[in-house]
């Protein structure tokens with residue numbers, strides 16, 4: 575069930591946050607809730623995590639996963655929109671959003687303000703997302719060309735303002751009034767021999783990153799891409815005896831001010 579590429583890196587990121595044992599947190603855009611469970615593990619049995627997502631189907635699925643993991647007491651899920659969170663001000667000790675706020679389409683500022691609104695003064699707002707990868711060892715030019723296509727830069731697009739790129743999140747944190755802003759990069763890597771799980775995850779990733787690239791590639795690049803990146807090709811790159819790849823997640827963290835400026839204190 576766990577994503578074998580994502581899980582070790584997300585675990586390292588969560589560990590680096592050192593969330594307080596027994597604290598109450600929110601996982602925004604939680605998907606099927608895998609990270610909500612990891613977050614709940616990190617705050618221990620007395621802690622609470624609420625996962626929220628636009629998709630009601632994901633929420634049903636996530637609830638089933640939490641039950642199976644014996645964590646229904648600590649983790650709950652509900653449908654909701656980050657643009658208008660169904661919680662009172664100062665409800666949570668921290669809020670986390672992975673591959674959603676600042677990454678999915680939409681202006682990050684109102685979303686960050688919503689996260690800050692529901693987090694108590696002094697609590698943390700954290701956003702984290704996949705930020706790079708090197709998956710074609712020995713073919714840097716082809717990989718650069720692939721990454722220069724529209725699918726390669728997604729979810730960013732050529733029409734978007736540079737400020738809307740995920741790597742510019744620190745500016746939006748500042749705009750949202752968050753303090754003590756920090757950024758950290760977490761890397762994951764894989765090396766042959768690949769387990770079946772890792773191999774399947776890499777195949778899915780190759781497909782996800784570069785589906786639809788053909789119109790933006792030269793004929794030579796397209797032929798080389800098919801030779802190296804299609805599992806049925808005899809030269810499929812994951813079959814290299816010494817295959818190695820790495821990828822990164824970037825994590826931005828800011829603190830909700832302890833004193834509300836509008837109080838004039």
Ligand SMILES: C[S@@+](CC[C@H](N)C(=O)[O-])C[C@H]1O[C@@H](n2cnc3c(N)ncnc32)[C@H](O)[C@@H]1O
Nearest residue numbers: 603604605627628629654655656672673674678
């Ligand atoms: C790429 S998935 C990330 C899921 C999970 N956080 C992870 O990293 O594995 C993005 C998720 O954000 C959810 N999402 C997108 N826009 C949202 C919004 N405005 N409010 C709440 N959830 C949203 C989507 O339904 C989807 O489940």
